[in-house]
Amino acid sequence: MARIVHYLNQFFIGAGGEDAAASPPSSQPGPVGPGRRLAQLLGDDHEIVATVSCGDDDAAGRPEAVAEIVALIQEARPDLVVTGPAFTSGRYGLACARVAAAAKVAGLNSVAAMHPDNPGLDEAGGAPVIASGEAARLMGPALDTLAVAVRKLLAGEVLTTADGLVGLAPRQPRMADRNAAERAVDLALARLGGDREATEVPLPRFDKVTPAPPVTDLATATVAILTEGALVPDDNPGGLESARATRWLRYSLAGREELTPGEWRSVHGGFSTVWANADPHRILPLDAARQLEREGAIGHLHEEFLVTAGNGTSVANARRFGVEWAADLRHSGARAAILTAT
Amino acid sequence: MLIRSIHRVRSVGLGEATTWQDGELTVSAEEAQALLSAPCLADVRVTWASPGDAVRIVKVLDVVEPRTKGQGGGGIFPGWLDGPPVDGPTHILRGAAVVVAGYLPRAQEAVIDMTGPAAELSPFGATHNLVIEFTPAPDADWAEVDDVLRRGSLALASRLAETALDTPPDEEETVPDPGEVDGLPRIGAITNLQTQGVFKDVFVRGASFNGLEPALIDPAELDDGAVVSGQYGHPSLRNPTWVHQNHPVVNALRARHGVDLAFAGVVLAPEPVSASEKARISIAAAQLCAEAGFEAVILTKEGGGNADADVALKMDALEDLGIATVGLFAEMAGPDGTGPPIVVAPERATAMVSTGNYDTRLSLPEMDRALGGDELALLRVPATSAMELPTAVILASLSPLGWGRLTCSPAA
Numbered sequence: 001m002a003r004i005v006h007y008l009n010q011f012f013i014g015a016g017g018e019d020a021a022a023s024p025p026s027s028q029p030g031p032v033g034p035g036r037r038l039a040q041l042l043g044d045d046h047e048i049v050a051t052v053s054c055g056d057d058d059a060a061g062r063p064e065a066v067a068e069i070v071a072l073i074q075e076a077r078p079d080l081v082v083t084g085p086a087f088t089s090g091r092y093g094l095a096c097a098r099v100a101a102a103a104k105v106a107g108l109n110s111v112a113a114m115h116p117d118n119p120g121l122d123e124a125g126g127a128p129v130i131a132s133g134e135a136a137r138l139m140g141p142a143l144d145t146l147a148v149a150v151r152k153l154l155a156g157e158v159l160t161t162a163d164g165l166v167g168l169a170p171r172q173p174r175m176a177d178r179n180a181a182e183r184a185v186d187l188a189l190a191r192l193g194g195d196r197e198a199t200e201v202p203l204p205r206f207d208k209v210t211p212a213p214p215v216t217d218l219a220t221a222t223v224a225i226l227t228e229g230a231l232v233p234d235d236n237p238g239g240l241e242s243a244r245a246t247r248w249l250r251y252s253l254a255g256r257e258e259l260t261p262g263e264w265r266s267v268h269g270g271f272s273t274v275w276a277n278a279d280p281h282r283i284l285p286l287d288a289a290r291q292l293e294r295e296g297a298i299g300h301l302h303e304e305f306l307v308t309a310g311n312g313t314s315v316a317n318a319r320r321f322g323v324e325w326a327a328d329l330r331h332s333g334a335r336a337a338i339l340t341a342t
Numbered sequence: 343m344l345i346r347s348i349h350r351v352r353s354v355g356l357g358e359a360t361t362w363q364d365g366e367l368t369v370s371a372e373e374a375q376a377l378l379s380a381p382c383l384a385d386v387r388v389t390w391a392s393p394g395d396a397v398r399i400v401k402v403l404d405v406v407e408p409r410t411k412g413q414g415g416g417g418i419f420p421g422w423l424d425g426p427p428v429d430g431p432t433h434i435l436r437g438a439a440v441v442v443a444g445y446l447p448r449a450q451e452a453v454i455d456m457t458g459p460a461a462e463l464s465p466f467g468a469t470h471n472l473v474i475e476f477t478p479a480p481d482a483d484w485a486e487v488d489d490v491l492r493r494g495s496l497a498l499a500s501r502l503a504e505t506a507l508d509t510p511p512d513e514e515e516t517v518p519d520p521g522e523v524d525g526l527p528r529i530g531a532i533t534n535l536q537t538q539g540v541f542k543d544v545f546v547r548g549a550s551f552n553g554l555e556p557a558l559i560d561p562a563e564l565d566d567g568a569v570v571s572g573q574y575g576h577p578s579l580r581n582p583t584w585v586h587q588n589h590p591v592v593n594a595l596r597a598r599h600g601v602d603l604a605f606a607g608v609v610l611a612p613e614p615v616s617a618s619e620k621a622r623i624s625i626a627a628a629q630l631c632a633e634a635g636f637e638a639v640i641l642t643k644e645g646g647g648n649a650d651a652d653v654a655l656k657m658d659a660l661e662d663l664g665i666a667t668v669g670l671f672a673e674m675a676g677p678d679g680t681g682p683p684i685v686v687a688p689e690r691a692t693a694m695v696s697t698g699n700y701d702t703r704l705s706l707p708e709m710d711r712a713l714g715g716d717e718l719a720l721l722r723v724p725a726t727s728a729m730e731l732p733t734a735v736i737l738a739s740l741s742p743l744g745w746g747r748l749t750c751s752p753a754a
Contacts, residue, residue, distance in 0.1 A: 122676075122680060122681055122682075167680070169752035169753045170675075170678055170679035170680045170752070170753045171673055171675045171679035171680075171683055171699055171750040171751070171752060171753075172679055172750060172751060172752070172753045173679075173698055173699050173702045173733075173748060173749070173750050174748075174749060174750070174751060175747045175748060175749075176747045176748075176749045177747070178747065179590055179594075179744055179745060179746060179747050180590070180670055180695050180696075180697045180741070180744035180745070180746060180747070180748075180749065181590035181591040181593070181594040181640070181670075181743065181744030181745070182590075182594045182597075182744075183695050183744075183749075184591060184594070184640045184668045184670055184695045184744055185529070185591075185594045185595060185598060185603070185640065187668045187693050187695060188529050188603075188638040188639075188640055188666060188667075188668045188693070189527070189529075189602060189603065189638075190693070191638065191666040191667070191668060191693045192527050192529075192637060192638050192666045196692055196693075197692070198693060199692055199693050199694045200694060200695050200696040200749060200750075200751070201671055201673065201683055201684060201694035201695070201696045201750075202683070202752075203687050203692070204682030204683055204684055204687055242450075243450060243576075243646075243734075244700075244701070244732065244734060269448075269450050270575065270646070270648070271538075272448055272539060272540065272541070272542075273448075311646065312576060312646045312647065312674065312700065312734065313647075314674050314675070314676045314681045314701060315674065315681055315682040315685060316676050316680070316681030316682065317676070317681075
């Protein structure tokens with residue numbers, strides 16, 4: 001009998017929607033929600049021994065959450081950890097990917113399920129990811145595919161794209177026989193010959209972002225200001241990188257009416273920071289935001305700002321920052337955000 | 343028709359006078375310093391770094407190949423040197439380079455290693471590099487320092503090549519002009535120049551290309567230094583003057599002119615900052631290619647993810663006009679190669695060449711000497727120490743103009 005632990009978010013265990021998104025990790029015996037159908041599909045020689053769950057904001061926004069989730073999973077001594085399906089849900093996908101990756105690191109066999117455009121895909125580390133459709137209405141076929149993959153994994157087989165395995169094969173550097181210019185000439189001749197397939201770079205999959213609906217009650221809403229303009233305290237205590245950022249930072253705006261030149265500095269490496277440093281409001285418009293707050297145009301200004309450097313940042317890191325910022329802001333009650341770009 | 347007289351540099355040194363004899367280039371440090379003398383510079387130092395030396399050059403700004411057509415340049419580096427134009431071959435000291443290295447604000451730190459795994463990734467790991475280090479005068483204006491270094495290094499590059507004017511070259515190359523060849527497809531190039539203001543600018547015939555329109559240029563002008571770099575952004579993704587002088591796409595098209603294609607010409611295009619200007623310039627460049635009768639275009643960029651947009655927009659604009667297009671991209675796929683490879687992808691065009699992954703980590707050995715600075719500011723470590731760096735930091739290692747052999751393919 002193969003022991004399986006299933007990870008789901010607060011919604012799929014029936015604990016609630018966004019109102020329950022901050023709920024901490026929890027565990028309960030047996031299959032829950034979509035886990036029941038998965039257990040049926042897997043049949044008698046497999047058992048979902050426990051379902052571990054966590055609210056999306058907590059799982060994607062609090063750094064310790066993933067380790068706590070994995071600890072709960074380990075208590076149930078699984079042969080395999082299954083996370084999702086997360087469809088295109090960003091925070092949930094990130095949690096499913098990170099839990100699967102962390103379980104793998106902890107020596108457990110694991111698999112995640114989500115749509116190929118889910119930003120979590122890049123965070124699954126060594127864990128395989130099985131494709132699902134875009135939304136929960138496609139739960140049925142998603143579980144059909146997942147159940148087949150689960151059986152194969154438990155039988156020690158290697159998953160392939162035929163099993164729904166997604167994620168680009170990692171891009172590996174190598175030296176070609178000829179330089180890039182000479183190869184480009186060959187490709188131009190192939191393209192002139194009608195070949196529309198030939199390329200050295202596969203087209204990346206980009207998310208189609210649907211804007212959130214407008215905030216209808218701005219006069220009572222908490223609004224955050226965010227920036228990729230790398231504005232940090234003058235001594236850059238968090239060590240924000242000027243290029244190829246791997247992190248984001250938060251700084252308090254509580255009790256602060258304006259940003260004094262000399263106390264703040266942009267460490268961004270992609271543009272001349274002279275004018276930004278002369279007046280930091282050019283990067284982070286705290287002065288204007290405070291004015292709107294006084295005028296009552298917005299309810300409150302969120303009391304901290306989030307910052308990174310958008311310069312040569314990998315798309316994978318940028319996606320991760322976005323999901324983490326969304327979870328963090330939801331968690332702290334911000335209803336809208338203005339993100340300044342350079 | 344351009345003729346290149348190529349003099350191969352076999353050894354280098356410093357001496358009393360600047361001379362060229364039997365493949366040995368000797369440079370008078372005093373003469374080099376005089377060419378770079380200006381009130382805004384307190385001190386200029388001149389040092390050779392040769393292939394195989396345990397030397398790391400940090401804070402590299404620009405690199406120039408020594409070339410001249412006559413005394414005072416003979417028309418080389420137009421707009422910078424004032425020697426009267428000479429109608430004759432371009433003399434080239436192949437295998438030597440003038441390298442300017444030192445701190446400038448806004449410059450992203452670029453590295454050249456003369457030995458170890460990074461040496462083969464940069465064009466300048468294989469050249470004898472005359473490294474110019476400098477100390478600005480107190481309160482010197484940085485833009486003036488930049489200008490003086492540029493003028494001085496171009497004058498020095500021309501002066502070095504002058505020593506070979508009366509010597510028979512090792513090789514002479516006749517370079518074809520662009521033109522039609524019956525029955526062969528006309529393929530041209532668009533070269534995007536990242537023109538985004540001081541310290542991130544490119545000069546054409548001595549003037550900033552910032553704010554100008556796409557324009558056709560006689561490719562022979564590129565060999566003669568019409569395009570000079572003042573672009574100190576992304577080290578691996580900038581095009582130093584040396585690479586424009588040896589434009590890899592232009593040379594690859596010339597090599598097959600009359601064989602299986604007709605080299606149709608070169609369009610220079612700016613990379614503006616705003617999205618609307620990027621779109622407008624892309625349409626203008628595509629129209630220019632159509633008017634010039636290009637049937638296919640090889641398109642190159644300069645800069646990071648921002649510049650992917652300039653390539654993607656132009657690729658689509660060209661394909662919309664029925665012109666087959668190949669774009670050169672560096673990938674930004676993360677250290678393990680699992681991230682999306684490019685930042686902005688074309689929507690309709692499809693043919694792309696990869697010049698390698700920006701994020702691939704390199705383990706670089708400890709060196710005996712460092713030039714350009716004592717510290718690698720990026721890691722706050724001594725510049726001579728063993729270190730791990732992303733390929734992104736190695737100068738021209740992902741050459742957007744197609745110099746390198748680095749590429750990526752999916753793991754098996």
